[in-house]
Amino acid sequence: MASQRAFSPAAVRHPCLRSLPRGPVPAPALAPSRGGPPDRSPSPAPAASADAALVLVEEDQRHYREVNDRSASRAGLDSPCPADFYELLGIDLDADNDAIRSAYRSLQRIAHPDVAGDAATGLSILLNHAYKTLTNEGARAAYDAAVRAFRERVGSFTGMPVSAWLGPPGEQRALFVDETTCIGCRNCTCTAPNTFFMEDDYGRARVSHQWGDDEEVLREAMDMCPVNCIHFVRRKQLALLEFVMKGCKREDIAIVARRRSGNMGIAPASNDPFTRAEVFLRRRERAKSAEEMTGEDPGRARSEQDEELSATIASAWLAVDPELRAKGWPSWEQAAAEAKT
Numbered sequence: 520m521a522s523q524r525a526f527s528p529a530a531v532r533h534p535c536l537r538s539l540p541r542g543p544v545p546a547p548a549l550a551p552s553r554g555g556p557p558d559r560s561p562s563p564a565p566a567a568s569a570d571a572a573l574v575l576v577e578e579d580q581r582h583y584r585e586v587n588d589r590s591a592s593r594a595g596l597d598s599p600c601p602a603d604f605y606e607l608l609g610i611d612l613d614a615d616n617d618a619i620r621s622a623y624r625s626l627q628r629i630a631h632p633d634v635a636g637d638a639a640t641g642l643s644i645l646l647n648h649a650y651k652t653l654t655n656e657g658a659r660a661a662y663d664a665a666v667r668a669f670r671e672r673v674g675s676f677t678g679m680p681v682s683a684w685l686g687p688p689g690e691q692r693a694l695f696v697d698e699t700t701c702i703g704c705r706n707c708t709c710t711a712p713n714t715f716f717m718e719d720d721y722g723r724a725r726v727s728h729q730w731g732d733d734e735e736v737l738r739e740a741m742d743m744c745p746v747n748c749i750h751f752v753r754r755k756q757l758a759l760l761e762f763v764m765k766g767c768k769r770e771d772i773a774i775v776a777r778r779r780s781g782n783m784g785i786a787p788a789s790n791d792p793f794t795r796a797e798v799f800l801r802r803r804e805r806a807k808s809a810e811e812m813t814g815e816d817p818g819r820a821r822s823e824q825d826e827e828l829s830a831t832i833a834s835a836w837l838a839v840d841p842e843l844r845a846k847g848w849p850s851w852e853q854a855a856a857e858a859k860t
C-alpha cells in the first residue's frame with residue numbers, strides 16, 4: 520500500500536536483479552456505446568474528493584508536474600462532453616433518418632431556448648446543424664469521414680483514466696509517463712512491472728496500473744529513468760493527460776536522443792502533453808459561438824469535424840442547466856459526475 524516514506528538511495532537495486540515482469544496488463548478497452556461516452560469499465564471510484572489537498576514530500580517535488588487548470592476549476596471545462604454531432608444527438612454512426620429525426624426532436628424539446636432559456640441558444644443551434652448535416656446524404660457522407668478520422672485521431676474526452684487504479688482511495692497522486700520524451704529503455708518496466716508496461720505502437724513505457732507496486736519501488740523506477748519522463752501528477756488531471764497523450768506525436772527515439780544531446784533543437788511545445796492539456800482547456804473556454812462555428816445560414820450543412828467544433832459543442836452543452844443535461848444526455852451527465860468523484 521502506498522505510503523509517504525522517504526526514498527533511500529541505498530535501496531536502489533539493479534532492475535535485472537528483480538523478478539521477471541509479469542507482462543503488461545492491458546488497460547480496459549474502449550467500446551463505443553450508443554451515442555454516449557465510450558463504455559469503459561472504470562477504475563474503482565475514489566472515495567475521496569478529487570479536490571482533496573495534494574500532499575507532496577520533498578522526493579515527490581522533483582518528479583511532480585501539473586496542468587495549469589485555473590480556467591477548468593472555474594467552469595468545469597475538464598468535464599467529459601459530447602464531441603461530435605452523433606454524440607450530441609445520442610445516436611450511432613449508422614443511425615437511419617428516423618432515428619436522427621426522433622433524437623433531434625426529443626432533444627430540441629429539452630434544449631429549445633423557449634424552454635431552457637437563453638443559455639441553451641448555442642446548443643439549440645448546434646442541434647439544428649447536426650440535424651441538417653446528418654439528414655443530407657452528401658453532407659453526411661463527408662461529415663462521417665471527418666468524424667471517423669477525428670475519433671481515430673482525438674476521440675471524445677470521457678473523463679475516465681485509461682490506467683486502472685490500485686492505490687488507496689484517498690491518494691491524490693498518480694503516475695504519468697510523458698511518452699514524447701521516453702526513450703524506451705525499459706528500466707521502469709523492469710523495476711516496477713506491476714505498474715508500467717511497454718506499449719506496442721511506439722515502444723514507449725506507459726502506466727497500466729496506478730500504484731501497482733510499492734511506493735519505494737515506484738520512486739526507484741522514477742529515479743532510474745534516464746530522461747526523467749515519469750511524473751507524479753494530480754489524480755484529477757490524470758484522465759486529461761492520458762487523453763491528450765493519445766494525440767501527441769512520438770518522434771523516433773533516435774531523434775529524441777539527438778534532441779537531448781542538443782543536436783536537433785528542442786521539440787515543439789505543442790507536442791508536450793502538459794501544454795496540450797492546457798490548450799484543450801483553453802479551447803473549451805474560448806470556444807467559438809455556435810453561429811460562428813456553423814455559419815449564419817441555418818440550412819448550411821457542415822462537413823468538417825475538428826477540435827474547434829468539438830470545443831464549441833462542449834461549451835454549448837456545459838452552458839445548459841445540469842438538470843436539463845441529465846434529462847437529455849443522461850450518460851454524459853453521469854460520466855461527468857463520475858469524473859468529479
Ligand code: SF4
Pocket residue numbers: 696700701702703704705706707708723724743744745746747748749
Ligand atoms: S525508464 Fe523512462 S525512458 Fe526508460 S522506458 Fe521507462 S519511462 Fe521510458
